[in-house]
Amino acid sequence: MVNLGIIGVANPEFREKFCPALHALKQKTRVSAIYDCVAKRAELAARQCEADVCLSFEELIRRDDIDAILMLSPGWPGLLP
Numbered sequence: 001m002v003n004l005g006i007i008g009v010a011n012p013e014f015r016e017k018f019c020p021a022l023h024a025l026k027q028k029t030r031v032s033a034i035y036d037c038v039a040k041r042a043e044l045a046a047r048q049c050e051a052d053v054c055l056s057f058e059e060l061i062r063r064d065d066i067d068a069i070l071m072l073s074p075g076w077p078g079l080l081p
Contacts, residue, residue, distance in 0.1 A: 001028065001029065001030055002028060002029045002030070002067045002068055003029075003030050003031075003032040003065050003066055003067045003068075004022075004029055004030065004031050004032060004066070004067070004068055004069070004070055005031075005032060005033045005034070005035070005054075005060045005061065005063065005066040005068070005069045005070070006018075006031060006033075006034045006035070006045070006049075006051075006069075006070045006072060007034075007035050007036070007057050007060060007069060007070070007071045007072065007073060008035075008036055008037075008071060008072040008073020009034060009036045009041050009042060009044075009045040009072060009073075010036060010038065010041055010073065011072060011073070013072070014045065014072055018070070018072065019045075019048060019049070022049065031049040031050075031051040032051055032052065032063065032065050032066055033046075033051055033052040033053070033054050033060050033063055033065075033066065034046045034049065034051050034052070034053055034054065034060075035053070035054040035055075035056065035057050035059070035060045036073075037073075039053070039055075042054070
């Protein structure tokens, strides 16, 4: 099982492509945590994926239960993670 962290869920592609793909792969992957710069978007996506919400990308990447990160945000405000 690969535990994933997701950064950036604002794109329509998250709902249309990534969410269904992750659901189809749920035997092999698990979304453990989600971060988005808009907390409400992170909360909604986390609810769909049954994942935790992180308050910063630093918090997400420092989690011990994360094996890989999906960075889905094409336009990142400020410094890149």
